[in-house]
Amino acid sequence: MLFLQLLLNGLQIGAIYALTAAGFALIFGATKIFHVAHGTAFTIAGYVFLFAWRAGWPGWAGAAAAVLAAMAFGVAMERYVYRPIQRHEGSFFTVFVAAFGVGIVVQNVIGMIAGRGFATVDTPLSFSAEILPDVFVAPMLWIALATAAVLFVALTLFLTRHPAGVGLRALAQNPDLIRTYGLSSNGLSVLAFAIGSALAAPAAIITVMTTGLNEAIGHQIMLISIAATIVGGIGSLRGAALAGMMLGIAESIALQVVDTQWAEAVSFFVLFAFIIFRPSGIFGVVQTR
Amino acid sequence: MSGPTIGRRGALAAGLALPFIRPATAQTTEPYVMGSLFPMSGPSAEFGEAFTRGAQVALQHIAADNMLRRPVRLQSEDSQALPQPSVVGMNKLISVDRAHWVLVSWTATSKAVAPIGDRAKTIMVNGGAVGPDLAGLSPYFWNVIALAHLEVQVMVPFLVRQRNARRVALIYVDDPLGDGILGQLRTALPRNGGELVGSFSVPRAAQQFGPVVARVRQTRPDAVYVASFGAQNAQIVKALRDNGVTQTICSYSAFGIDSLRTMPEAEGALFTSQKLDLTGAHALTSRFAADFQARFGQAPLVYHANYYNAAYLFGLLAKQVEAAGGTVNGDSLRAAMLATRKFDLVGGEGEFDEQGNMLTQMQVNEIRGQQFVAIG
Numbered sequence: 102m103l104f105l106q107l108l109l110n111g112l113q114i115g116a117i118y119a120l121t122a123a124g125f126a127l128i129f130g131a132t133k134i135f136h137v138a139h140g141t142a143f144t145i146a147g148y149v150f151l152f153a154w155r156a157g158w159p160g161w162a163g164a165a166a167a168v169l170a171a172m173a174f175g176v177a178m179e180r181y182v183y184r185p186i187q188r189h190e191g192s193f194f195t196v197f198v199a200a201f202g203v204g205i206v207v208q209n210v211i212g213m214i215a216g217r218g219f220a221t222v223d224t225p226l227s228f229s230a231e232i233l234p235d236v237f238v239a240p241m242l243w244i245a246l247a248t249a250a251v252l253f254v255a256l257t258l259f260l261t262r263h264p265a266g267v268g269l270r271a272l273a274q275n276p277d278l279i280r281t282y283g284l285s286s287n288g289l290s291v292l293a294f295a296i297g298s299a300l301a302a303p304a305a306i307i308t309v310m311t312t313g314l315n316e317a318i319g320h321q322i323m324l325i326s327i328a329a330t331i332v333g334g335i336g337s338l339r340g341a342a343l344a345g346m347m348l349g350i351a352e353s354i355a356l357q358v359v360d361t362q363w364a365e366a367v368s369f370f371v372l373f374a375f376i377i378f379r380p381s382g383i384f385g386v387v388q389t390r
Numbered sequence: 391m392s393g394p395t396i397g398r399r400g401a402l403a404a405g406l407a408l409p410f411i412r413p414a415t416a417q418t419t420e421p422y423v424m425g426s427l428f429p430m431s432g433p434s435a436e437f438g439e440a441f442t443r444g445a446q447v448a449l450q451h452i453a454a455d456n457m458l459r460r461p462v463r464l465q466s467e468d469s470q471a472l473p474q475p476s477v478v479g480m481n482k483l484i485s486v487d488r489a490h491w492v493l494v495s496w497t498a499t500s501k502a503v504a505p506i507g508d509r510a511k512t513i514m515v516n517g518g519a520v521g522p523d524l525a526g527l528s529p530y531f532w533n534v535i536a537l538a539h540l541e542v543q544v545m546v547p548f549l550v551r552q553r554n555a556r557r558v559a560l561i562y563v564d565d566p567l568g569d570g571i572l573g574q575l576r577t578a579l580p581r582n583g584g585e586l587v588g589s590f591s592v593p594r595a596a597q598q599f600g601p602v603v604a605r606v607r608q609t610r611p612d613a614v615y616v617a618s619f620g621a622q623n624a625q626i627v628k629a630l631r632d633n634g635v636t637q638t639i640c641s642y643s644a645f646g647i648d649s650l651r652t653m654p655e656a657e658g659a660l661f662t663s664q665k666l667d668l669t670g671a672h673a674l675t676s677r678f679a680a681d682f683q684a685r686f687g688q689a690p691l692v693y694h695a696n697y698y699n700a701a702y703l704f705g706l707l708a709k710q711v712e713a714a715g716g717t718v719n720g721d722s723l724r725a726a727m728l729a730t731r732k733f734d735l736v737g738g739e740g741e742f743d744e745q746g747n748m749l750t751q752m753q754v755n756e757i758r759g760q761q762f763v764a765i766g
Contacts, residue, residue, distance in 0.1 A: 103608060110600035209431060217435030218649030219624035227632045235607065237634035312597055313628055315621040317433045322567045323596050353601040362564045362591035 102235045107354045109238055113311070115349025116245040119282060120252065121322050124300030124330030126341030127256075128175070130273045131293035131331060134183050135193060137200040138174075139326055140319025141207045146171040147305035147314045148215055154222045154309075168302040173386040174281025174328055175298025178203065190337055204319060207286070211316040214369040214386070221313030245307045252303065253342055256296070275276040328372040344383060347371070401508035421463040424449070424704060425483035425492040427503060429471035433595075434496075434620030437693065441495055441518055442466065444690070444697030452705035459500050459712055462704070465489060471620065484510045484735040490718055491704045493697060494531075496619075497521030497567040504531045511720035515703065517696030520642055522570040525747050530720050532727070534699045534735075537650060538567065538617075539644040541662040541673050544752045545615075548586045548660070548766050554639050555612035557568055559588040562601060562617040563624055571617040571642065582667035587611050596622065599629035606635065613638040616645075624656070631655035646755070646762060647690045656757045657731030660765075665691040666737045667764075678736045691762070698746075699735040706733055 125139045146167040182203060186195050186217030226244065229237035260266035272279050272289045280288050304322075307313055326341075329348055333340025348368045355367040375382060398435070426445060428438035429733035442464075444612055449462050465487045467479030476499035483489040484506060492507060494500045495518035507514040508528035516524060524531070526722040549555040560575055562568030572589055579586050579663050606614060614637060616626050631641060638660060645661035667677040668689065678698055683691040690698075708718045710726040724746075732741045740748045754766035 103604060106604040107601050110598075110604060113600065115596050150718075180708075205431075212435055214475060217557070218647070219436070219621040220649075221624075221628060223654050227628075229632055229634050231634060237604075237607075239632060261580075311632065312599075313621070313625050315433050316623075317431075321595055350608070356601045356605055360591060361561075361605060362593055364598075364601060365593055365596055375729050383578065 102233065104357055105233070106236050106352065107356055109242060111350035111353030113242045113307075113349075114353055115346035116368055117345075118250040118325050118329055118349045118380065119249055120304035121301050122326045122341040122345035123253070123256070123321075123338055125326040126297075126330045126333065126336075126338050127300070128293050128297035130181075130336045131269045131297075132183075132290045133271070134179075134290075135197055135200070136175075136178070136183075136209075136294075136297070137197055137323060138178055138182075138204045138300070139301060140321075140323030141204045142171040142319075143301040143305045143308075143322045144211060144314065144316060144319040145174050145207065146302035147309045147318070148211055148220070148316075149380030150302075150306045151215075151220050151309055151314070156373075164302070164306055167306055168299050171305070171386060172295045173184075174207075175294035179291055179294040184290075188303065202322075208316045208319070215316065217266050217316070219313050219315050220309070222309055224307040224310050227311045239311070241311050247331060248303050248307070248340075249273065249346075252300065253339075254308070256300075256338070258296075259296075265289070265292055267297040291344040325368060328368055332372055332375045332382055334384040337382065337384035340382055340384035360376045379385075397760065404449045409445065413565035419460060422458065422491070423483075423487045424462050424478075424701060425487060425489035425524065426464060426466045427476050427479050427483070427492060427494045427499065428466070428471040428498070429620070430468040432470045432472075432620075433622065434471040436649060437471075437495065437620060438468070440647065440693045442494065443686055444517070444528040444699075445493055445689075445701040447678060447685060448693075448698045448701035448705070450681065450685075450690060451677070451702065455705075456470065457709045464701075469494075469499050470492060471496050471499060472619045473498050476503050479502060479503075479505065480605075484512055490708075490720075491515065491723070493517065493700050497517055497524060497570070497672045498565055500531070501526055501527065501566060504528050507531065513548050513704075513720050515729065517529065517700040519534045521567045521569075522643075523566065526745045529746070531722060532705065532742065534740065534748045534750070535643065535696050536662075536664055536750055536752055537747070538571050539574050539600075540752060542571060542604060543662070543756060544662045545640055545642070546575070546578040546582050546584060548588050548754050549613050549638070549640060550579075550582045552766060553638055553660075555586045557587045557610065557612045558584055558615055559590070559609045559611035559613075560586060560589045560615045560617060561592060561599075561604050561606065563619065563622065564591045564593050567619065568617050571615070575615060575647075590627075592622070594622070597625065599626050600633055602626075603629050603633040606630070607633070609685060611637055613640055616641045619644045621649070625657075627653065627659065628655045635765065643692055645757070646686075648691075649759050651757055652760050657759075661755050661757075662752055663755055663763075664696070664737060665753045666692050666695050672738055674734055675736050675738070680750055687707040695736045699737070699740065701763045702735065703712065703733060730741070 128136045149170040150167040226240045229239040236309045329345040333344035430438040469476040480503040497519040504527040522539040640660040650656045653746040707723045707726045711722045714720045753764045755762045
């Protein structure tokens with residue numbers, strides 16, 4: 102029964118990781134920008150939902166506000182941080198430091214506004230009931246899994262059927278060709294940031310309801326997103342999502358055999374194993390630049 | 391009798407010397423520097439804010455009472471609750487700011503900075519960290535908080551005798567504090583007729599505790615002792631309650647913060663702390679409580695009191711040194727402490743031992759109706 106319990110816990114954690122990793126992978130795949138501030142979009146979305154909840158807004162309105170806030174942050178980063186840097190010299194290091202700096206500033210601003218303490222929303226959705234002897238499941242597990250599944254299906258349909266989605270995939274493959282066909286690579290970059298950041302919002306909302314958050318939570322989410330993107334195969338959205346889910350499950354069921362302190366190290370052990378034995382990741386694609 | 395006459399040359403020399411005389415005069419009114427090494431950012435920043443508030447009220451009282459000939463300036467450095475930034479901050483406080491007194495916190499960071507303060511003979515006072523090995527780190531490292539071995543020795547008999555909780559599981563942070571409490575529980579539980587049925591270490595940055603709780607549940611504990619700090623304490627409590635653990639949750643003084651007090655999942659949790667009766671007749675405690683409430687709009691908690699004491703103690707000792715005509719430095723402050731030993735502080739009389747550890751009475755608190763209620 103312990104295995105089943107750990108597997109169910111892992112699925113919930115994996116859904117959170119998968120959503121954030123997919124967002125990061127979408128942005129990185131389409132724009133080649135290493136968006137370290139993706140964890141900050143997660144944090145902002147979480148706090149917006151928290152404020153809305155405390156203000157008595159309906160859950161759907163809070164969720165919508167969280168998604169909009171994450172999107173606004175992502176788009177603002179693209180427009181006012183990354184694009185000016187790329188216009189001048191655009192080195193990876195400058196982009197990295199700028200994003201990291203923004204993350205620290207936002208973290209401190211959130212701390213000043215929301216206080217430095219732990220924040221959560223009190224909801225019965227996170228409260229577990231015993232469904233089998235010694236197996237406890239909260240309604241939030243099913244919500245997390247359903248949310249992840251619906252969003253991935255929607256995203257896949259968007260990227261394969263919608264012209265803008267196809268444009269995003271084309272931007273990832275060959276940005277020069279995009280310009281040749283008269284498409285706006287800037288517009289597509291903004292779209293990538295908007296959708297990628299929006300994907301962090303549901304994960305943040307689930308986290309507020311289950312784990313709670315503080316202003317520093319984005320770092321951890323960011324590390325997992327990067328690991329999942331590499332394990333899934335850089336450039337592959339479904340790879341990142343699958344790897345995120347896999348890392349969450351691995352982190353949880355590993356506790357059946359290892360001490361609890363090694364739970365998070367398991368994710369990075371998986372990462373190292375992939376780097377050594379399969380550097381291209383699960384669904385690695387050949388990069389054109 | 392004719393007075394001294396000042397010639398042209400004398401007047402000129404005095405005029406030229408004036409710019410140099412002014413700084414020399416100013417030097418005597420330069421403030422004493424009280425450094426603080428608290429986490430002001432990151433997951434434990436709530437503590438840094440609380441610690442600072444306690445110290446601020448103490449400095450307010452030192453100034454209002456004209457206790458010292460020189461003002462006291464609080465110089466804050468962000469430790470992030472991590473050893474490396476603490477070492478950087480401590481070096482700055484000593485080398486650049488020439489701090490006379492440094493308020494420290496966190497077991498790992500205190501251990502990291504203690505050798506620096508020891509070399510510089512700067513007094514370091516801890517009011518928040520409880521790792522048992524903080525006793526005797528250095529002659530210049532003092533504690534105004536009961537260390538973990540004392541907290542565990544109070545909680546374990548209470549659990550076993552008052553709550554009939556004999557089987558205790560421990561979730562502890564992978565850190566000197568967590569290791570220290572694990573060691574204490576291993577010896578204190580069997581001695582009191584209890585048993586440590588499981589111990590589960592978690593990394594400092596861990597955020598997900600559902601799987602850990604599944605392992606805890608397997609041990610069928612009567613109580614779960616949580617030995618972490620910052621936001622992680624609250625996250626563990628929420629994970630325990632959300633994942634079907636209905637047994638008693640207990641901890642040490644780190645539970646005495648607002649985010650746990652107001653969290654519904656923490657209702658009924660027990661924790662030990664120093665004795666602090668804000669409603670009693672003790673004059674300094676009442677003054678502290680009233681002024682803290684007026685300044686910050688909330689009743690003070692134990693951590694506020696600890697860092698009030700840590701900062702106020704500087705005022706008491708430096709006053710003695712000044713009165714004796716001495717220079718305020720680590721050695722003179724330590725000599726004054728050893729000569730006096732007993733001080734009137736918030737919570738009552740605090741008495742220091744040879745190593746600079748303050749001996750104090752303890753109490754067991756329960757989080758009840760979003761209040762900390764002393765129950766034993």
